[in-house]
Every structure is written in structure tokens, then in C-alpha cells.
Amino acid sequence: MIRQIAPAFRMTLLFTVLTGLLYPAAVTALCQALFPRQANGSMVTASGRTIGSSLIGQDFRRPEYLNGRPSAAGAGYDATASGGSNYGPASRKLMDRIEGSAAAFRKANPQATGALPADLVTASASGLDPHLSPASALLQAGRIAAARGVDAGAVRSLIEAHVEEPTLGFLGEPRVNVLETNLALDRQFPKR
Amino acid sequence: MTPQGVVLIAVYFGLLLLLTKPMGLFLNRVFSGQRTLLHPVLRPVEKLIYRLGGVREDVEQRWTQYSASLIAFSLASFVVAYLLQRLQGRLPLNPQGFGTAVMTPDLAFNTAVSFVTNTNWQAYTGEATLSYLVQMAALTVQNFVSAAAGVAVAVAVVRGFARQQAHSIGNFWVDLTRGVLYVFLPLSLAGALFLCSRGVIQNFHPYEHVRTVEGAEQVIPQGPVASQEAIKMIGTNGGGFFNANSSHPFENPTPLTNFVQMLMIFLIPAGLTYTFGAMVGDTRQGWALFAAMSILFLAGVFIAYPAEQAGTPALQKAGIETAAGPAQPGGNMEGKEVRFGIAASALFAVITTDASCGAVNSMHDSYTPLGGLVPLFNIQLGEVVFGGTGAGLYGMLLFAILAVFIAGLMVGRTPEYLGKKIEQKEVKMAMLALIAAAASILVFAGLTAAVSFAKGSYWNPPGAAVANLNNGGPHGLGEILYAFSSATGNNGSAFAGINANTPWYNLTTGFAMLIGRFLFIIPMLAAAGSLAAKKKVPATSGTFPTHGGLFVGLLIGTVIIVGALTFFPALALGPIVEHFLLRDGKLFSFLMMATGVSL
Numbered sequence: 001m002i003r004q005i006a007p008a009f010r011m012t013l014l015f016t017v018l019t020g021l022l023y024p025a026a027v028t029a030l031c032q033a034l035f036p037r038q039a040n041g042s043m044v045t046a047s048g049r050t051i052g053s054s055l056i057g058q059d060f061r062r063p064e065y066l067n068g069r070p071s072a073a074g075a076g077y078d079a080t081a082s083g084g085s086n087y088g089p090a091s092r093k094l095m096d097r098i099e100g101s102a103a104a105f106r107k108a109n110p111q112a113t114g115a116l117p118a119d120l121v122t123a124s125a126s127g128l129d130p131h132l133s134p135a136s137a138l139l140q141a142g143r144i145a146a147a148r149g150v151d152a153g154a155v156r157s158l159i160e161a162h163v164e165e166p167t168l169g170f171l172g173e174p175r176v177n178v179l180e181t182n183l184a185l186d187r188q189f190p191k192r
Numbered sequence: 193m194t195p196q197g198v199v200l201i202a203v204y205f206g207l208l209l210l211l212t213k214p215m216g217l218f219l220n221r222v223f224s225g226q227r228t229l230l231h232p233v234l235r236p237v238e239k240l241i242y243r244l245g246g247v248r249e250d251v252e253q254r255w256t257q258y259s260a261s262l263i264a265f266s267l268a269s270f271v272v273a274y275l276l277q278r279l280q281g282r283l284p285l286n287p288q289g290f291g292t293a294v295m296t297p298d299l300a301f302n303t304a305v306s307f308v309t310n311t312n313w314q315a316y317t318g319e320a321t322l323s324y325l326v327q328m329a330a331l332t333v334q335n336f337v338s339a340a341a342g343v344a345v346a347v348a349v350v351r352g353f354a355r356q357q358a359h360s361i362g363n364f365w366v367d368l369t370r371g372v373l374y375v376f377l378p379l380s381l382a383g384a385l386f387l388c389s390r391g392v393i394q395n396f397h398p399y400e401h402v403r404t405v406e407g408a409e410q411v412i413p414q415g416p417v418a419s420q421e422a423i424k425m426i427g428t429n430g431g432g433f434f435n436a437n438s439s440h441p442f443e444n445p446t447p448l449t450n451f452v453q454m455l456m457i458f459l460i461p462a463g464l465t466y467t468f469g470a471m472v473g474d475t476r477q478g479w480a481l482f483a484a485m486s487i488l489f490l491a492g493v494f495i496a497y498p499a500e501q502a503g504t505p506a507l508q509k510a511g512i513e514t515a516a517g518p519a520q521p522g523g524n525m526e527g528k529e530v531r532f533g534i535a536a537s538a539l540f541a542v543i544t545t546d547a548s549c550g551a552v553n554s555m556h557d558s559y560t561p562l563g564g565l566v567p568l569f570n571i572q573l574g575e576v577v578f579g580g581t582g583a584g585l586y587g588m589l590l591f592a593i594l595a596v597f598i599a600g601l602m603v604g605r606t607p608e609y610l611g612k613k614i615e616q617k618e619v620k621m622a623m624l625a626l627i628a629a630a631a632s633i634l635v636f637a638g639l640t641a642a643v644s645f646a647k648g649s650y651w652n653p654p655g656a657a658v659a660n661l662n663n664g665g666p667h668g669l670g671e672i673l674y675a676f677s678s679a680t681g682n683n684g685s686a687f688a689g690i691n692a693n694t695p696w697y698n699l700t701t702g703f704a705m706l707i708g709r710f711l712f713i714i715p716m717l718a719a720a721g722s723l724a725a726k727k728k729v730p731a732t733s734g735t736f737p738t739h740g741g742l743f744v745g746l747l748i749g750t751v752i753i754v755g756a757l758t759f760f761p762a763l764a765l766g767p768i769v770e771h772f773l774l775r776d777g778k779l780f781s782f783l784m785m786a787t788g789v790s791l
Contacts, residue, residue: 004265007261015337018377027384053400080319082319084527086557088670092779115511118507126441128441129529130441133530134520167447171450
């Protein structure tokens with residue numbers, strides 16, 4: 001056992017250099033050369049400044065924008081504190097929060113009369129979910145159109161144009177990227 | 193369940209089946225020292241490592257020496273990982289300036305043990321505590337070597353069955369080096385490039401401060417994520433760069449990366465079943481293990497997925513759509529990402545707990561009682577359904593020893609497996625490993641449910657250990673059970689609401705990880721040493737064949753009966769009672785009755 005200690009430390013240091021320094025450095029060099037946009041966070045710019053990442057959800061609360069899902073990351077979409085609510089299915093706090101979100105949504109969107117899509121009132125795993133289901137996005141079209149003083153049908157078709165379908169038909173779910181759709185809304189229906 | 197969800201599961205399993213033989217053949221070539229395609233590049237590196245490390249490639253070890261090398265290496269790894277964390281404030285590659293105040297001694301101990309034992313339990317929050325240097329030189333390194341050490345042990349155990357009248361079971365340093373060089377490094381390099389091409393970040397920039405569309409400030413973390421993400425999955429490690437792990441869009445940005453990550457988890461464990469068959473000279477033996485694992489895997493998927501899709505009565509009562517439609521996922525979406533939906537989340541949860549991976553793309557704590565029971569029970573079964581790299585195979589071989597032992601008792605013959613008589617020594621060692629794991633889970637969980645400290649005390653500032661829970665009622669017990677099952681099983685996933693970053697939890701889960709790793713590996717190596725010394729007995733008409741359906745059934749039965757007998761009482765008080773109460777509409781506010789013994 002004692003005689004094994006010296007080779008153990010030597011091997012640990014060798015693997016630290018190989019897999020802890022050389023390997024990440026090589027991956028970084030290759031990724032920065034081949035995929036610079038992705039490697040640096042898929043950042044999005046609008047009117048000349050960086051306004052976020054297309055992969056990281058943002059907190060949208062104004063009526064003229066698509067509002068994303070509830071977020072348990074920090075005070076909401078805090079990317080330095082990713083995570084879910086971790087409330088169990090029988091948690092009173094969870095159901096109070098869901099019922100509160102549902103009531104607030106129905107109030108802000110009077111046309112939402114039926115059962116609400118599950119993703120709309122539940123917190124995501126990362127707290128940074130950049131997407132909504134198409135149903136959750138379309139339910140907000142009327143409110144967005146009213147806030148922007150445009151036709152609801154035009155907002156609906158803009159949202160529909162932003163629906164990403166499952167890859168190869170079975171990987172993932174149909175979804176709408178909230179940030180990208182909101183930027184498109186600003187471009188197509190600028191607020192007067 | 194949706195048709196797309198079923199297609200996803202079918203395509204996943206089909207691809208896994210196709211990859212098993214090529215992967216297994218490759219692993220067999222690597223660990224028997226045969227030439228591979230990668231030799232022109234990597235053989236000189238391998239020789240250089242032996243020379244600098246002072247390792248003699250041609251010298252084989254007895255099981256005792258093999259174990260001693262493994263323990264010494266784990267100890268050295270622990271020391272380096274601990275020091276890097278504690279000294280991170282004075283070391284480079286730390287653009288956020290994380291200091292030692294956040295990496296307390298107990299948290300650094302827990303994290304070092306966690307990565308050395310291939311558990312990758314995260315009591316820390318990656319993006320708020322660890323420098324890039326620690327993520328790379330401590331965590332990524334351990335992702336490689338703890339996974340390779342697991343494969344090394346599995347290969348050594350199989351040599352025990354394959355050899356006869358032999359005293360040695362291989363050389364730990366050689367097995368470790370070959371695993372890292374020929375298997376984990378090339379796969380990780382390819383995996384990291386693929387992940388980055390789909391959006392996983394890889395840089396050394398400081399965190400990005402942006403002003404959002406609505407004018408708020410958002411701080412977006414950066415870092416060398418892709419390089420760690422690839423080995424995190426391929427090495428069934430599971431420790432995320434970020435707190436949210438594989439649900440974080442920078443770790444797992446698309447449904448395609450999610451699918452590939454799921455394949456990465458099972459690739460080597462599935463391949464090893466074929467390697468096992470090839471090494472013992474009868475590939476049917478490997479396929480028998482593969483079949484048993486596949487049945488347990490699919491059973492888990494088809495319990496967890498419908499449970500999550502059904503949602504809960506409470507959700508329906510609140511006016512939430514739980515049936516899936518063409519434009520929304522339905523089901524229980526709390527703690528799940530829209531891009532993955534229900535099917536890819538439930539499938540991931542089953543895979544990550546069948547293997548000892550522990551990466552999560554959804555929050556298991558928020559699963560329905562039955563949906564969450566499946567991951568928990570998978571871990572408690574010992575993660576033998578494909579399992580961790582290496583750990584799954586030697587875990588399943590332990591159950592194979594028990595299965596033939598039970599069959600032998602039923603017919604009154606000395607049990608044999610692969611031509612080796614299974615005698616007192618092997619069965620004792622198998623039982624030792626099983627009992628150590630079960631005791632670690634149940635004793636630590638029981639203690640934690642009962643102990644109480646003064647509020648503000650060093651050991652557990654919130655007071656009683658149950659004050660760290662995020663949920664009341666049976667789900668709270670579920671959080672404790674999951675924590676110690678995950679630690680002992682070297683899984684690393686969590687019912688993550690529990691605040692496990694206090695000295696009490698950091699030390700108890702740390703010891704549970706050490707027990708689960710070393711009190712499993714050492715008995716298995718001892719059994720291998722004993723088996724290697726034995727002669728093979730020729731198969732006769734009275735030999736129980738271990739490649740047919742009867743054996744597969746017996747093996748599955750042994751796994752489930754041992755798991756169920758050990759854990760049913762605890763599970764009955766947790767997820768099972770929760771299921772029935774929730775069905776009757778019962779909700780739980782946070783309880784806070786700190787009873788129990790005072791320490």
C-alpha cells in the first residue's frame with residue numbers, strides 16, 4: 001500500500017495535465033475555431049448591443065411581449081442561480097403557486113377560458129427555459145396584439161412562423177423561442 | 193403516452209442494441225492490449241505515461257495489489273482535488289474571483305469524495321462557487337479517471353472468471369491508462385465537439401453582463417463546459433458544470449444533444465456486457481446480462497413515463513391540461529424543460545439512475561410519486577441496469593453470483609458460473625457488498641430523519657436535519673432516502689430541494705459515497721482473486737446454463753427481490769404512501785416538528 005503512494009501521486013499529476021489541462025485547452029481551441037458563435041454562448045444582438053443569449057430565457061413581464069414560464073432561478077431567470085423549484089407533487093406551496101399563476105394569466109388574457117397548457121404555469125428545471133409550447137404562446141396573442149395596437153391574427157401568424165417542430169419528427173417537443181419571437185415582434189410591430 | 197414518445201424510446205433502444213457489439217469488441221481489444229486504430233497516435237503517449245509514472249506495463253498484480261493501487265490512486269486524487277478547491281482563490285483561471293470562503297472544508301471534502309468515487313453529487317452550485325481551474329483540473333480529471341477506474345475493476349473481475357489457476361487479475365495502472373487514453377479521451381473529444389456545434393459553450397471568458405429586452409441586468413455564466421459535459425455523460429459521472437445540470441440550456445441545448453447525451457450514458461456500460469462475453473469466451477453470456485438489463489430498463493421507462501404524462505389529480509383540479517396535444521406537452525411539467533417535454537425527461541431520468549450517472553435534465557424532486565419512485569428504486573437496486581462504466585457490470589456479476597447460488601440451493605448442487613464453482617468465499621464477498629450498501633442507505637437516512645442540532649450550530653445551522661428539507665410529509669422522507677441512496681449508489685442525482693450543504697450532510701453523504709464505492713469494489717476484487725485461482729469445471733448435463741431465458745428470469749428476480757426486501761418498508765413510508773394520499777387530494781404544507789434525539 002505504502003509503496004503504491006508514489007506512483008499514485010505521479011499518475012494523478014500526469015492525468016491532471018493530460019485530461020485537466022491539455023484536453024480542455026484542445027477542445028477550446030477547436031471549438032473557438034470551428035463554432036465561435038456557439039462556443040461563446042449563442043449571444044443575440046439587437047440595435048447594436050448584446051441583449052442576451054438565444055439559449056437562456058429572460059424575464060418578460062410586459063403585456064406587449066410573450067411572457068415565459070415561471071422561473072425558480074433566483075428572483076426569476078437569474079442565470080447565476082439555475083435550478084427548479086424542487087417542490088414535490090403534493091406540495092401545498094407548489095399548488096398555491098400554480099393556482100396563483102393560472103389566475104394571473106386568466107386575468108391578463110381574458111380569452112384563455114379552457115384548461116391551461118401545463119408548461120405555462122409550471123417552473124422549468126433550469127429556471128432558464130428559453131421556450132414555451134406553441135399553445136402557451138398562442139394564448140397570449142390577443143393580449144400582445146391589444147398592447148401593440150395591431151391585429152391579433154398578425155401576431156398569431158408571427159408566433160406560428162416561430163414554431164420549431166420536433167427534430168426528425170420525434171426528438172423533442174414543438175416549441176417557441178420566447179426571446180427570438182419577442183425580438184421579431186419588436187421588428188414587425190414596433191411600439192408606437 | 194404519445195406516439196412520438198414511444199418512437200423515441202424504441203429508436204433509443206434500437207441504437208443502443210446496434211452499438212453494443214462494436215463498442216464491446218473495441219473495449220475487448222483495448223483491455224487485452226491488442227492493437228487498435230488509435231495506436232499510431234496514442235501508443236507513444238501510453239508508453240510515456242508508464243515511464244513518467246514509474247509503472248511496469250508487463251507486471252501483473254494479485255487482487256490485493258490491484259486493490260491497493262486503486263485505493264492509493266483514489267487517495268492521491270482526493271488530496272489533489274481537495275487542495276485545488278481550497279486554494280482556488282490563489283490559483284489562475286478564476287475570472288469570477290471565487291474564494292475559499294464558499295468552498296468550506298466540509299464542502300470541499302464532500303465534493304472531492306464525490307468526484308473521486310464517480311458519484312458527482314453536487315452539494316455546491318457550480319456557477320456560483322467553482323473557478324474554471326477547479327472545474328477542469330479537479331472535476332474533469334476525476335470524471336475521466338474515476339470512470340476509467342470503474343472499467344478497470346470490471347475488466348479485472350471478468351478476468352477472475354476468464355482465467356484459471358492464475359494468481360493475478362491484471363495491472364491496475366495499465367487498465368486505468370488504457371481506459372483513459374483509448375476509450376474516454378477520443379470519445380469525449382468527439383462528443384465535446386458535437387455538443388459545442390449544437391450550442392454548448394466552451395470558453396474562458398468572464399461571465400457576460402447583458403441588459404435584457406425589458407431593461408433588466410442578466411449575468412450569463414461562461415466557461416469550459418463542452419469539454420466537461422462530454423466526459424460527464426460518457427463516464428457516467430453526472431456532475432454538471434451548472435447547478436441545473438443537463439437541464440441547463442448551456443449544457444444540453446437541444447432535443448438532439450439530449451438524445452446523444454442519453455446514448456453517451458449507456459454506450460460503455462452496454463458495450464461492456466459484450467466485452468464480458470468475449471472475454472469469457474461465450475458471447476451468449478454477455479447477451480444474457482444485456483437481456484436482463486434491457487428488461488429492467490424498459491420496465492422502468494414504461495412505469496415512469498406514463499406516470500409523468502398522467503400528471504396529478506391536483507393539477508387537473510387547478511384547471512391544467514394534463515393530456516398531451518399537438519401544441520402542448522401536458523402531464524407534469526413542473527421541473528421539466530419545454531424542449532424535452534415529458535417523454536425525453538422521463539427517459540433521461542430512468543437512464544441516469546439505471547446507470548450510476550446522476551446527470552439530470554429535469555428535477556426528480558418534482559416528479560409524481562410513481563415517476564420519482566422509479567429513479568429512486570433504480571438506484572437502490574444497485575444501478576445494475578447497464579449501470580456506471582464498469583460498476584454496472586461488476587454489480588450485475590454480483591447478482592449473477594447470488595442468482596446461481598440461489599439456484600444451486602434449490603436443486604442441491606454446488607453452484608457454478610462460467611465454469612467456476614461458486615463457494616463460500618464468493619458468496620460471502622457478494623453479501624458483504626450488498627449489506628454494506630443497504631446499511632449505508634438505511635442507517636444514514638434513519639439517523640438523518642431523527643437527529644437534531646441546536647439552531648445555528650456548526651453541524652447543521654438550520655437545526656434539526658429535517659429542517660433542511662424542501663417538502664413536508666412523505667415527500668420529505670423521500671428527499672432524505674434519495675440523498676443517501678444516491679450517495680451510496682455513487683449516482684449523484686438528487687431530490688434536489690434538500691439543502692445538503694451543511695457539515696452534517698456533507699460528511700454523512702461523503703462517507704456514504706466512500707462505503708458505496710470501496711466496500712463494493714474491494715469485495716468484488718477479492719471474489720475475482722479467488723475465482724481466478726480456481727480450475728474451470730467442464731459443463732455437464734447437470735450444469736445450469738447461464739445464457740438462457742431461465743437464467744435471465746432468475747437474475748431479474750434476484751435483483752428485484754433483494755432490492756424490494758431491503759427497501760420496501762422505507763419506500764412505503766415515502767413515495768408509495770404519497771401516491772395514495774395525493775390521489776385522495778391530500779397536499780402537504782411544510783411540517784416543522786423537530787422531534788428526535790439531540791446530539
